[in-house]
Amino acid sequence: MSETQQVSTVGARLVAELVGTFVLVLGGVGTAVFAAGFPGDPGNPVNVGFLGVALAFGLTVVVGAYAFGPISGGHFNSAVTLGLAAAGRFAWKDVAGYLVAQIVGGVLAAALIFAIANGQPGGYTGTLGANGFGEASPGGYSLLSVALIEVVLTAVFVLVILGVTSGRAAAGFAPLAIGLTLTLIHLISIPVSNTSVNPARSIASAIFGGGEALAQLWAFLVFPIVGGLLAGLIFKPLLGGLKPADR
Numbered sequence: 358m359s360e361t362q363q364v365s366t367v368g369a370r371l372v373a374e375l376v377g378t379f380v381l382v383l384g385g386v387g388t389a390v391f392a393a394g395f396p397g398d399p400g401n402p403v404n405v406g407f408l409g410v411a412l413a414f415g416l417t418v419v420v421g422a423y424a425f426g427p428i429s430g431g432h433f434n435s436a437v438t439l440g441l442a443a444a445g446r447f448a449w450k451d452v453a454g455y456l457v458a459q460i461v462g463g464v465l466a467a468a469l470i471f472a473i474a475n476g477q478p479g480g481y482t483g484t485l486g487a488n489g490f491g492e493a494s495p496g497g498y499s500l501l502s503v504a505l506i507e508v509v510l511t512a513v514f515v516l517v518i519l520g521v522t523s524g525r526a527a528a529g530f531a532p533l534a535i536g537l538t539l540t541l542i543h544l545i546s547i548p549v550s551n552t553s554v555n556p557a558r559s560i561a562s563a564i565f566g567g568g569e570a571l572a573q574l575w576a577f578l579v580f581p582i583v584g585g586l587l588a589g590l591i592f593k594p595l596l597g598g599l600k601p602a603d604r
């Protein structure tokens with residue numbers, strides 16, 4: 358492969374990660390902002406609730422993985438990229454580029470959501486689905502509760518990804534398994550932390566979510582990254598380091 362072809366390939370992978378993360382944030386956070394609490398007739402609210410938001414995040418991963426996975430691997434999540442690198446399934450030299458692409462894609466989607474949301478009467482005064490603990494948690498959960506759920510669920514998510522993309526897994530079903538796992542994760546943790554398990558998604562929301570969201574952002578960088586790295590490091594000794602499926 359020539360140097361020009363190599364650069365082109367790297368560029369395509371980064372664009373795929375950017376667009377895939379854009380779709381994830383637009384679909385998931387957009388559903389939370391526009392559809393999760395929209396009031397209908399008195400006593401009959403018309404909204405998708407926690408279940409709808411969870412499904413939206415899962416569906417965006419399914420769509421993104423099928424559309425862009427063959428190009429970039431379909432990470433769309435900084436914790437996933439780091440976890441795959443820790444497991445030896447992704448080159449450390451490519452990590453920085455993926456993280457930047459994911460953050461840019463997420464921020465672009467959040468900016469679009471914020472611009473649209475500002476078009477409602479009185480403008481937009483919400484937190485754009487930002488993550489939080491304490492008073493910023495949907496259920497008022499403590500920092501310890503948030504730390505535990507974000508670390509454990511991110512680790513589970515990365516372990517599932519490593520398993521379903523191995524050579525022993527059923528071919529063609531990985532995006533479905535990954536999307537359903539993310540749906541389940543959101544069903545469990547939206548009330549606790551508003552669900553991060555993805556630093557790029559957390560950064561995107563926090564930028565437009567106000568001062569408290571930015572002040573608490575550190576937690577949603579640290580805990581998912583710890584969970585992702587933990588999953589990558591224990592994958593080989595616990596599960597034998599299954600080889601990835603051939604693409």
